[in-house]
Amino acid sequence: MNHPNVTTPHTKTGSLLLDVRNLVKHYPTRTFWRDSPPVKAVDGISFSLGEGETLGLVGESGCGKSTAAKTLMRLIEPTSGEIFLAGTDIAKLSLHSFRPYRREMQIVFQDPYASLNPRMRACDIVAEPLRNFGWDSKNGSERVADLFHRVGLDPDALRKYPHEFSGGQRQRLGIARALALKPKLIVCDEPVSALDVSIQAQVINLLEDLQTDLGLSYIFVAHDLAVVRHISRRVAVMYLGRIVEIGPVEAIYTDPKHPYTRALLSAVPKIGKSQRPERILLKGDLPNPANPPSGCTFRTRCQQARSECAESSPQLTGNGDQHLVSCHFA
């Protein structure tokens, strides 16, 4: 390997790669001269991720899943909270001392059209992170050719521009760029939602193969519950900036405890009408995150809401296992 001037952070906590504690991102807002309440995009979320594991982050638009993903990489500066990457709290580091850790965590974006510079050649796009971290051009171009092979892109495509690729190929290019620095963690922010079903399957299979071969950990942000079930080992369901339920994928999908998770799962259209659970139609829309309901934020749309839901906000709790729910009645 060829990483001059850079020391790899040591793994102190064994197989635990990422430990996020009470991560908060509030956006201040202002109406005229007065400060108004902040938009609580991410409002105190905690989760951990083991090495080689995939955590799915699901929820509807505006629930804060993408903000959470970007905040834990410090692409968005967190308001407060701790992010332990292999034992080091990267949230507290200065930008200079944080820089080596950027190598360990990379991101694949949703829109393969918007996340590639249209004026750069494919090989330069993939080589850019290498150059940033001091690879020389000879080793760099070998690595780029290797990466192209790895993600299933034709070597002829090296000198093409992004517009010459199809959507699926562009996403492969984005994955190659994320892999360039041999990261331990890849945050996938809706990586397949812009793709057609047949291409989506190709990209999901590629992500799974890469995980098996390279031991990567994924944070997989998506709104498609079937895709998340397929790829994740554990799943966190977010609503209005908070995690309402987190647990092993089978527990979440076969025995959802939070009323929101149940409604979400029942809303997914299914092929084969045999064992579909009763559809729970949620009333209305997502409340304004600058002015969330008191107590449990889901209570305005919840069919089981009672008076105590408005008074106290439920904590994430479980019965000793990994399956945690934040609901007074779960």
Added chain:
Amino acid sequence: MTTPYPDQSPAAPILEVEDLRIAFVSRDGIVRAVDGVSWQLQPAEMLGIVGESGCGKSVSAMSVLKLLPGPPAMYSSGSIRFRGEELLTASEVRMRQLRGNAISMIFQDPMTSLNPVLTIGEQIAEVLILHQKLSKRAAWKRAGEMLDLVGIPEPNQRLRDYPHQFSGGMRQRAMISLALACNPAVLIADEPTTALDVTIQAQIMELLARLRREMGTAIVLITHDLGVVAECCDRVVVMYAGSKVEEATVDTLFARPCHPYTRGLLAAMPGLDMAADAGHRRLAEIPGMVPSLKQAAIGCRFAPRCAAAQECCHVTIPELVVVAREAPDHLAACFRACEAFRGELA
């Protein structure tokens, strides 16, 4: 002959598209976006048209209302008949009478298809004043009733709101009330829920199903989501690269898909209700990409990506055939469809 004219019998389709061919003229050649597609819509039926991006599903639906600007769009052949009346040769005056009145459309993105500088009420009332010749007062009253019908709370206050004051789901509801204001016979819904979250999608699909029951509107639902089709539609047309590759009732299509493309699509979808042990099955990929539509087809368009392709597939275009005598309304454009139907195809 005493048989009535087909357009007068009760079982006559309300909308017929026959051998429609639409091409776009571009600088580097002619793109055959829709290449000989036929389908029929019965009164009060919900027909699903599914396919991936670029398969021509939206283009064929837009062409029903002649919303495609030509040039670059060219209708090279075919026929679109609404209650027996030919639309492809109809005058623009006649089309304006039909649009939004007898045939309406809802689009994928409710933000870009509503006018941002007019209130929701003005937009719904405009349709009613234009087509139903209602007075302004009566049109606003009816507009309020329409918003109420699609489940928007406090409809009469919300009429004075602008589209940006509505959430995504509410905008799509407003769009639906606008489309249904004149009680059209046919509603074309082009990816109506693609921009929406699943819980909102469930609300909108429920609404469309209810309005169909109550108002008897025939609906063409264009989508890429096979799950939505499975839940709502009566019949499905599967499109690939500008042609119809399979057509069947919903139950038969999902129970016994016959075209390799349909089978591939279904296998490529991760499921929600898999057994725990099957949780880590590998998704079936459809290798390769959708072909360029600039060259005329010489064989089956799907053959280069098809695992079951034979020599004949590359040189002859397969006709749509009935897959089995016991399923007369199940059509597939594949030489091996009958084998697939009998379950003999791997």
